[in-house]
Amino acid sequence: MAIAMTLLTLVALPFVAALAIALLQDAPRAVHSAIAAGASAGGLLLLASLTASVIAGDVPSASWSWVPSLGLDLTLMVDPLGLMFAGLILGIGLLVVIFAHFYLYAGEATGRFFASLMLFQGAMLGIVIAGNVLLLLVFWEMTSLASFLLIGFWQHKPEARQGARMALAVTGGGGLALIGGMVLLGIAAGSFDLATILERGDVVKASPLYPVLLGLILLGCFTKSAQFPFHFWLPHAMAAPTPVSAYLHSATMVKAGVFLLARLWPVLAGTDAYTLIVTSVGLTTMIVGAAVALFRHDLKSILAYSTISQLGMLVMLLGFSLEAAALAAVLHILNHAAFKAALFMSAGIVEHETGTRDIRRLGGLAKAMPITAAVATLAAASMAGLPPLGGFISKELMLYETPKLALLGVPWLLPVLATLGAAFSVGYSLRLAVHLFFGSPREAEPFARAHDPGIGMWAAPAFLTVLAVLLGLIPMLLAGPLVGAVTAAVTGAPAPEFDLALWHGVNLALILSMVAVAAGVLLLWQHKRLLGLWESAALPDAKRMFEATFAFADTWVRKAIVATHTPSLQRMLLASFAVIILLIVDGMQAGGAFTGTRALLPASAPAIIAWALLIAATAAVVNDSRNRLRVLIYVSVIGLVISLAFVQFSAPDLALTQISVEVVTILLLLLALNLLPKEPPLLSSASRKWRDGALAITGGVLIGGIAWAMLTRDPGPSIAAYHLANSKSGGGGTNVVNVILVDFRAFDTFGEIIVLGIAGLGIFALLDTTARGAAGARLRGWREDMPHSPERHPMMLVAASRIILPLTLTVGIFLFLRGHNQPGGGFIAALVVAIAFLVQYLAAGFDWSDARKRFGEHQLIGWGILAAMATGLGSFIFGAPFLTSTFDYFSLPLIGKFELASAMAFDTGVFLTVFGAVTLALAQLSHIAQRAARAYSARNDAEDAA
């Protein structure tokens, strides 16, 4: 249990810190960095408490079920590999936080910076201690997002935005491939649990899915770890502030791909395909990256390409599928993290103190900033692989392994190419140190400004450089047990015998290493001439290619969308209706009798007359749709006939609802029509009408036919019996329809009132902004185009409406109260009460009514939904599920026995929301209509005066 809490705290701590920093956005920078540093240090302490047992071979883990149906569990585990990476993430994280505290300039959004940084830390930590591959994917995507935020931190710089987008496109795209690969891996292994998968390497490698999942996972790893040809995003990510580059783009995030290769080593490595692809991709990246780094001039760009090269070396080592090579990779991960983060921070210091990162303008800085020079030169020497530093040992180990693998069947190919890469590495490392710190200054201005920063800034890189040195001097003492345990965790077998030391006697590796150093010195000596050659060669520009690809995809996607989604509602609707009709025709192929066997009900004469009215009114609507005012009368005839049908067919609630909705709808259409053109001049062409008419009649006949086939058959088994039997005893009401609405299916109703509330607010949003822009101008230019009564508010109507108000309100309350047992309820009552108020607007005008209104419709909608929800949540107090209802009988003197049901409270919520939404829509509409009318009459008065 204690272990479970430790692991959970470990992964949650950075997220909590991110949230805290984001909430304290306006606090001074010291608060932000203190929280970030505190969280990182706390995480380190938690990790330290686990270290002894993990090195001893224990794997603390904990698991919580999350989405069992998908195989997604919240499983956390810390094995030696996870421990090492977690240590890097938290340790370098802590140093970067300290560095960033001093690095960021005054006035920068430190809250946003540190919150994003902590978000990244949490995500990265999640990747390395996730014990479930689906969980790992979640964290993996989060690192891409956090990286996007951090690269684009200086939002005002275009290169920051472009760099962020490029990184997201490449790593996010690789993330998609990785999702596919991991899911296939889970399927092939039969589990998404990491520990289980790692034990089933043979099953996975034998699976027919193996080639596909290997390709997809490698794509994810290569994009994340900037392997050729996906390496181009990393140099552009250098638009990020330097602490971010040091943390994400050298020490941690770009190593996520390497981590995953190491993590899945027992499952994926060892096959010919794996060895060939991973080794050659890594080797190519190592050489290309190192060669480009030699000819860059921006300090961070040099470091970015050198990172690409070093990552290539790590990938190559893992690709060998040899245990000793895996050990070399593990050691080099530690070395690289130490010297590269130190170098990035040193580059940040140089830029901070001289104002430039261009190596052609700098030089001789050792005199001006001796501490920085010492730190950076030692780190660069480690990167070059010079003794007695850590980089020397891991490079030796690497070169020692190369002859063991005959790449493409040629035994000498790999040692030669690896030595070439190493030579380039020596070249760019020496150039960095020598051109930057030694010789004489190339330009006076940056040199004159240069000086060492305060200890706050150089402490972190100095600490890392000390580590890089100690990794060379006392490697076994410092890292031996860790490297051994991690290698065992990577390979899934006991670690091979190893001895980390500077001197192993004269062997091939030492000779190759010496050749590389000599060649590197030669490269530095001849740098000017080589640079000339390099710059005269026409090399492809990755950024331009990337953008051309993007533009190409953009153009074609746009074309495809326009081709399939014609920007015409008419054509879309035509296609939709046609497809639906075709589907119905297809469904009819099943056959069966058209008319069922259910006994028919003979129609009465009044019913036939009403039906004829409905048919005639529909025909009139279609025929006369240009005369919009008259059409509204026809529509209300249809609504009336349908209400009567509901009365006839035992649905009193529906009849009440239909008739009141009818009133509200016609009022709304009338108000809208006041502002819309009343008799539009344009009608469709005859041929188009025939086509639409044919389609409409086909649709009508088919749907009518289906209705007939349904109505003439007896219904299948229904749950109606349950509702009827439990309505009174369980729901406390005899109006079964109302009990269904507020009790049996209250959750549906809850959703529906939310939709209605949103519609009301949406209408408000659409209308409230009409005063501005083109709409406002058109509204002010509105003119009366119909004869109006000379009396704007006729006395008779005003007087009658005021008398009716209390009566209608009484009816509404009555309908509401009896709704549980007799036809009525919240919906109907709300509509009736809304009509009572709308009549006031109609009779006395918006201003008069609005001034006397004591409620806000927005609040009504909100309170209604809250009341409904509170009723639902109330049942939790009694341990019952959401929206369980209860009722009881009470008695009062004079009134007698009466019933109170919790469903009534829910119905009150329904009432408030429906009432609020309906009145909001209509009141707002009459408000803008009134505004238009007032502008019109003001203009008329002005014209009369003139």
Add this chain to the structure above:
Amino acid sequence: MSYEFLVASAIGVLVAGGIFLALRARTFQVVLGLTLFSYAVNLFLFASGRLVIGRPPIWDKAVTEYTDPLPQALVLTAIVITFGMTAFVVILALRSFLETGSDHVDGDTVPCDAQDGSADGEDTRL
């Protein structure tokens, strides 16, 4: 004539009218089409409980036969939602007319301000 025939044919006629109007070019006509279509859909849903006369779903000790209450509950909320949808679409149409000066569904800028009827000669409208 049976009630079943009246209801089925009414649904068919409303659907036909709804489809025809929904395919017109003016927003108001499309709104009318949606209204007719909604009537038809609500009637259809209601009819899935079959037509029963004189047996409202109001529970009583003495009554044993009722019509199916479930379609009624569904249709009741459907009617109210239909209002919400109609209102929203009408306001959307109004806003787009105010913004563009045209009430053509595809936003073609044929101004209705110039109400002379000969503003276009394209085959989609006349």
